[in-house]
Amino acid sequence: MRYSELKMKENFLLNNRITLITSLFVILMSSISAQVVNKEDSITIRSLYDAALLNGKSYDWLDHLSNEIGGRLSGSIEAEKAIRYTESELKKLGLDKVWLQPVMVPKWTRGVKEYAYIETAPGITSTTNICALGGSVATPSGGLKAYVVEVQSFEELEKLGRSAIEGKIVFYNRPMQANLIRTFEAYGGCVNQRYAGAMEAAKYGAVGVLVRSMNLRKDDYPHTGAMTYGDTPPDQRIPAAAISTNGADYLSSALKLKSDLKFYFKQSCRTYPDVQSYNVIGEITGSTYPDRYMVVGGHLDSWDLGDGSHDDGAGCVQSMEVLRLFREIGYKPKHSIRVVLFMNEENGLRGGRKYAEEARLRNEKHVFALESDAGGFTPRGFSFDTDEKNFAQIESWKSLFEPYLIHSFVKGGSGADIGPLKDGSIVLSGLRPDSQRYFDHHHSAVDTFDAVNKRELELGGATMASLVYLMDKYGTKSEFGVIKD
Amino acid sequence: MRYSELKMKENFLLNNRITLITSLFVILMSSISAQVVNKEDSITIRSLYDAALLNGKSYDWLDHLSNEIGGRLSGSIEAEKAIRYTESELKKLGLDKVWLQPVMVPKWTRGVKEYAYIETAPGITSTTNICALGGSVATPSGGLKAYVVEVQSFEELEKLGRSAIEGKIVFYNRPMQANLIRTFEAYGGCVNQRYAGAMEAAKYGAVGVLVRSMNLRKDDYPHTGAMTYGDTPPDQRIPAAAISTNGADYLSSALKLKSDLKFYFKQSCRTYPDVQSYNVIGEITGSTYPDRYMVVGGHLDSWDLGDGSHDDGAGCVQSMEVLRLFREIGYKPKHSIRVVLFMNEENGLRGGRKYAEEARLRNEKHVFALESDAGGFTPRGFSFDTDEKNFAQIESWKSLFEPYLIHSFVKGGSGADIGPLKDGSIVLSGLRPDSQRYFDHHHSAVDTFDAVNKRELELGGATMASLVYLMDKYGTKSEFGVIKD
Numbered sequence: 001m002r003y004s005e006l007k008m009k010e011n012f013l014l015n016n017r018i019t020l021i022t023s024l025f026v027i028l029m030s031s032i033s034a035q036v037v038n039k040e041d042s043i044t045i046r047s048l049y050d051a052a053l054l055n056g057k058s059y060d061w062l063d064h065l066s067n068e069i070g071g072r073l074s075g076s077i078e079a080e081k082a083i084r085y086t087e088s089e090l091k092k093l094g095l096d097k098v099w100l101q102p103v104m105v106p107k108w109t110r111g112v113k114e115y116a117y118i119e120t121a122p123g124i125t126s127t128t129n130i131c132a133l134g135g136s137v138a139t140p141s142g143g144l145k146a147y148v149v150e151v152q153s154f155e156e157l158e159k160l161g162r163s164a165i166e167g168k169i170v171f172y173n174r175p176m177q178a179n180l181i182r183t184f185e186a187y188g189g190c191v192n193q194r195y196a197g198a199m200e201a202a203k204y205g206a207v208g209v210l211v212r213s214m215n216l217r218k219d220d221y222p223h224t225g226a227m228t229y230g231d232t233p234p235d236q237r238i239p240a241a242a243i244s245t246n247g248a249d250y251l252s253s254a255l256k257l258k259s260d261l262k263f264y265f266k267q268s269c270r271t272y273p274d275v276q277s278y279n280v281i282g283e284i285t286g287s288t289y290p291d292r293y294m295v296v297g298g299h300l301d302s303w304d305l306g307d308g309s310h311d312d313g314a315g316c317v318q319s320m321e322v323l324r325l326f327r328e329i330g331y332k333p334k335h336s337i338r339v340v341l342f343m344n345e346e347n348g349l350r351g352g353r354k355y356a357e358e359a360r361l362r363n364e365k366h367v368f369a370l371e372s373d374a375g376g377f378t379p380r381g382f383s384f385d386t387d388e389k390n391f392a393q394i395e396s397w398k399s400l401f402e403p404y405l406i407h408s409f410v411k412g413g414s415g416a417d418i419g420p421l422k423d424g425s426i427v428l429s430g431l432r433p434d435s436q437r438y439f440d441h442h443h444s445a446v447d448t449f450d451a452v453n454k455r456e457l458e459l460g461g462a463t464m465a466s467l468v469y470l471m472d473k474y475g476t477k478s479e480f481g482v483i484k485d
Numbered sequence: 486m487r488y489s490e491l492k493m494k495e496n497f498l499l500n501n502r503i504t505l506i507t508s509l510f511v512i513l514m515s516s517i518s519a520q521v522v523n524k525e526d527s528i529t530i531r532s533l534y535d536a537a538l539l540n541g542k543s544y545d546w547l548d549h550l551s552n553e554i555g556g557r558l559s560g561s562i563e564a565e566k567a568i569r570y571t572e573s574e575l576k577k578l579g580l581d582k583v584w585l586q587p588v589m590v591p592k593w594t595r596g597v598k599e600y601a602y603i604e605t606a607p608g609i610t611s612t613t614n615i616c617a618l619g620g621s622v623a624t625p626s627g628g629l630k631a632y633v634v635e636v637q638s639f640e641e642l643e644k645l646g647r648s649a650i651e652g653k654i655v656f657y658n659r660p661m662q663a664n665l666i667r668t669f670e671a672y673g674g675c676v677n678q679r680y681a682g683a684m685e686a687a688k689y690g691a692v693g694v695l696v697r698s699m700n701l702r703k704d705d706y707p708h709t710g711a712m713t714y715g716d717t718p719p720d721q722r723i724p725a726a727a728i729s730t731n732g733a734d735y736l737s738s739a740l741k742l743k744s745d746l747k748f749y750f751k752q753s754c755r756t757y758p759d760v761q762s763y764n765v766i767g768e769i770t771g772s773t774y775p776d777r778y779m780v781v782g783g784h785l786d787s788w789d790l791g792d793g794s795h796d797d798g799a800g801c802v803q804s805m806e807v808l809r810l811f812r813e814i815g816y817k818p819k820h821s822i823r824v825v826l827f828m829n830e831e832n833g834l835r836g837g838r839k840y841a842e843e844a845r846l847r848n849e850k851h852v853f854a855l856e857s858d859a860g861g862f863t864p865r866g867f868s869f870d871t872d873e874k875n876f877a878q879i880e881s882w883k884s885l886f887e888p889y890l891i892h893s894f895v896k897g898g899s900g901a902d903i904g905p906l907k908d909g910s911i912v913l914s915g916l917r918p919d920s921q922r923y924f925d926h927h928h929s930a931v932d933t934f935d936a937v938n939k940r941e942l943e944l945g946g947a948t949m950a951s952l953v954y955l956m957d958k959y960g961t962k963s964e965f966g967v968i969k970d
Contacts, residue, residue, distance in 0.1 A: 053664040179538040183888050378919050407892035434863050436940045455921045
């Protein structure tokens with residue numbers, strides 16, 4: 001970009017007045033384009049974005065979570081530190097209440113770094129990067145070496161049958177589809193290999209499982225993630241690891257040249273009894289409807305390979321920021337607004353289940369919940385799990401978001417942690433950031449703080465705050481249909 | 486993001502069929518939402534995105550330009566290599582014509598790496614990162630040391646007057662405004678300091694100029710860029726350098742503690758006589774209107790600190806990809822479609838001017854031009870420099886872009902290189918990628934290949950190809966109003 005002389009003359013005039021002009025323009029445009037939307041909303045939303053971009057705290061919080069604490073696997077010391085840190089930071093915001101909600105969580109540890117190689121002939125080996133999948137059992141202490149059978153799907157596994165699989169390592173190598181625009185769809189099309197691959201392969205007598213990393217990029221980082229053994233008896237559970245995309249391509253090529261090569265891997269991961277942990281909750285009590293709740297949240301736990309900045313440190317600090325922004329601009333919500341930092345989304349969803357269970361026990365009426373758990377990238381919009389009536393109201397707010405380049409309001413899923421709150425009337429929503437880079441980092445050693453851009457993170461928080469503000473001010477359609485005022 | 490068991494069951498069914506379903510859905514939605522848009526367009530656009538994401542060449546081209554060639558300052562050996570490389574790659578695409586268009590360009594060189602320090606007392610110094618602005622003169626060979634006066638604007642300079650400025654270094658420290666959503670607006674609000682700062686300061690007898698880098702991030706990288714001396718006589722031209730944002734903040738703090746500190750800097754940049762260079766042009770000749778031209782382009786030159794991946798290697802390879810995609814899917818355009826890789830956008834715009842001049846000399850009717858020069862980030866839409874009639878037609882295509890999350894179609898500027906083609910009837914357009922990260926990299930040592938994401942780059946090329954396809958198929962409104970068929 002070059003700066004032309006012509007444009008420069010304009011800038012002499014504009015200089016420091018751009019914000020004011022932009023604000024006025026935003027207000028004007030909004031009032032023209034949607035009758036339902038009023039000036040006050042435009043002004044409030046502008047002030048939320050200004051506060052986030054000029055005086056945001058989310059980036060500093062994330063810096064601490066990522067660089068001072070690090071990866072926060074459920075039941076780890078880091079998860080515990082993150083609970084204490086975020087509780088303490090929420091207390092500084094002057095909220096009406098801040099507390100910890102006890103929840104028992106699984107504890108799985110990776111143990112010493114995994115090791116793997118491809119053996120094309122006795123003594124001819126090349127090492128490759130793997131990591132144990134979350135929840136996997138260990139290999140025997142001396143490791144595991146076996147022939148490899150490469151498949152693309154469970155259907156292929158079934159066709160091959162026990163004779164082709166027994167005693168071998170099953171290598172699931174179906175890649176994410178690069179031509180899908182939303183990368184989460186590509187993830188959805190592959191992740192059964194990771195989640196159920198070991199369980200399925202064990203049925204045919206496989207001794208181990210290797211899964212191509214859920215990553216659209218070709219690189220050397222293996223990506224972990226949750227897996228299940230389902231009803232497989234403990235003595236029939238086989239170890240499962242992810243292999244990097246480069247490693248998977250290499251192994252696949254090598255198998256084409258020499259189908260009887262062997263693969264060796266060693267991992268010492270282990271599952272312990274459940275341990276005590278907590279959801280971290282902060283609340284601004286509503287001025288008009290103190291007993292109706294709106295939740296904004298992310299999950300505080302993460303995988304252990306990186307520092308969990310995108311997944312989901314970003315969602316936590318953005319959610320904290322929503323309440324801080326309300327305090328900063330002096331907005332007093334009508335409903336009780338809670339930030340909930342859920343524990344154990346990654347390998348159990350215990351925090352999300354616990355929160356919903358307690359809400360039901362206490363008869364707390366939840367009318368809206370918003371989760372950020374798709375990375376701290378530039379926000380593009382929201383998805384909503386709700387009915388037409390509520391969705392129509394939300395769509396009437398679209399023009400308020402346009403000045404901030406938030407365009408996408410679609411029906412769809414929301415977030416794993418808030419899912420258990422679903423009751424037929426609550427409006428559930430998920431922030432949708434740009435998804436192109438997400439799976440480069442997701443569940444890997446490169447989900448780190450340097451991959452998060454301060455502005456993108458802050459725009460996400462402001463966008464969430466703007467939606468919560470509108471939801472709070474106007475209420476949900478279900479709320480006023482269901483609850484008598 | 487955790488993958489729930491419920492979702493998994495769906496995926497057993499979906500597996501590899503997602504693309505087909507997505508395609509059908511896209512077609513269905515498009516035909517419902519906009520009558521004007523037909524199925525053929527949906528299918529063609531889908532095939533352009535598929536080809537870009539599954540078989541794209543832009544990333545490999547950029548890899549070569551960035552990592553094998555590097556920064557491509559006008560008149561440099563790297564610029565020359567880039568001309569030869571892109572010409573050769575375009576020839577491999579089987580276009581109807583590929584040629585070089587001669588253009589004389591300025592040649593400015595940075596010389597040895599700049600050196601600077603802040604001296605708070607004799608012998609008490611701290612070094613800081615600077616770089617010469619493009620087109621600046623050198624300091625004296627032993628460097629330049631002087632007192633510093635910090636200002637925010639030219640108005641402040643005028644208020645201070647000669648007595649406060651004479652013999653000093655003027656330090657322009659007005660930061661980019663973080664609360665503007667489009668970062669290009671924040672750039673526009675600051676860049677007069679860089680472009681005209683030396684010229685303005687020289688009027689008051691300043692001996693040098695230091696400019697806060699045009700960067701929204703706090704880091705240690707100085708950002709170069711074009712500057713002018715205007716009519717300042719050669720003997721009154723003062724050296725100008727950019728200081729990193731961290732350096733600027735440090736210097737500003739230090740000045741508050743000790744206003745009579747001194748700043749030393751040394752740079753040995755130099756301007757040589759103009760040299761021969763070229764625009765690189767490739768053409769698919771139109772089947773119906775061979776003498777009507779549509780241009781898609783970027784600029785091949787870059788600054789020298791990084792490798793020019795975002796600015797504007799990305800725009801070049803995306804433009805090349807547009808023609809390659811047409812070849813790959815077998816689309817035969819009605820109009821003659823040219824890719825133009827312009828030389829010398831950064832410090833002269835000679836390539837853009839030359840191309841327009843030649844087009845007029847040869848009486849070539851240009852009906853549409855599209856430039857990509859805002860980084861290789863996720864595309865968000867386009868801006869158009871055109872009239873209401875043309876813009877209305879373009880807006881009628883919006884639904885075709887929605888499946889690809891392209892939402893923003895606005896009136897505004899286009900691109901510097903295609904600007905000289907403006908003639909009252911040509912439709913000019915600029916690709917608008919997400920702008921949040923752009924100025925982290927722009928004109929600095931961190932404008933490098935690793936900062937470009939393959940998918941984001943490819944989505945940009947496919948988005949451009951889709952617009953060119955529609956423009957070619959339906960023609961511009963001006964074209965059919967002005968030209969008799």
